[in-house]
Amino acid sequence: MELILKENVHGLGYKDDIVTVKDGYGRNYLIPTGKAVIASVSAKKMLAEELKQRAHKLEKIKNDALALAEKLAAIEPITIVTKVSATGAIYGSVNNLHIAEELGKRGFEIDRKIIAVKDVKSIGSHQATVKLHKEVSVEIPFEVVAEEA
Template identity: 40%
Template sequence: MKLILTSEVSGLGAPGDIVEVKGGYGRNFLLPRGYAILWTRGGEKQIASIKKARDAREIRDLGTAQEVAAQLKALRVVLTTKAGESGRLFGSITTADVAAAVKTAGGPQLDRRRIEIAPAIKSLGSHRVTVKLHPEVTAALDVEVVAA
């Protein structure tokens, strides 16, 4: 099955890429969730607009990605949230929360889809978050979660 990706899918590709996948994966996962559209000749026109939007969000070159990684390393990010008596959070910290906290801390604007929170953050304290800035550059970011 030939599809055009509309959002980034880990291990498959980026928005605007044309991919060939098995039928069940495409019909049951990618298409219903809006991660892809069926490939058609008319759909190829949409690829240009998808790639244009992706290029506007993406960090262009390796040097810029390394500069942003250095900024993130020097940044102190503090997230304030509600927590119970034992230090357990009501809910969890999401990638959108981390992206907003980085922006308010004076850091660069990050795409939430590039942020990876390996074990879910559900407790107070210091946690490590990774940010994929470029295919060759991954930055580690320390996030301090405090009670409100």
């Protein structure tokens, strides 16, 4: 019996795979639990169309991420002003929240959760990575400077 899987089934296949199973397994377990449907000609056509539509959506999302990455790569380095002790150590640290705020001031609404930066505890030049898509990321340079007293 040929079936189209509607979800991942351990040991059998992944969602949207067309698999061949014994009749009893398909009829008594996979179909009643909603894990699969019979792979008729029309069901196969619907699956192919759905995969094609999903590919277009994923391609559009990736292209949007690439366009945003080009804009982010063209910005001037960010300057973050913070309080510094007499020895030159930063009180606290500079993290992804500070980077997101500075990008917001420049017109880029970037979620802080997609910005990867190690907590910076010293003044100087540093890099932050913005992961816009699983295949698209961009490096953002930033400078940490001491606040004038």
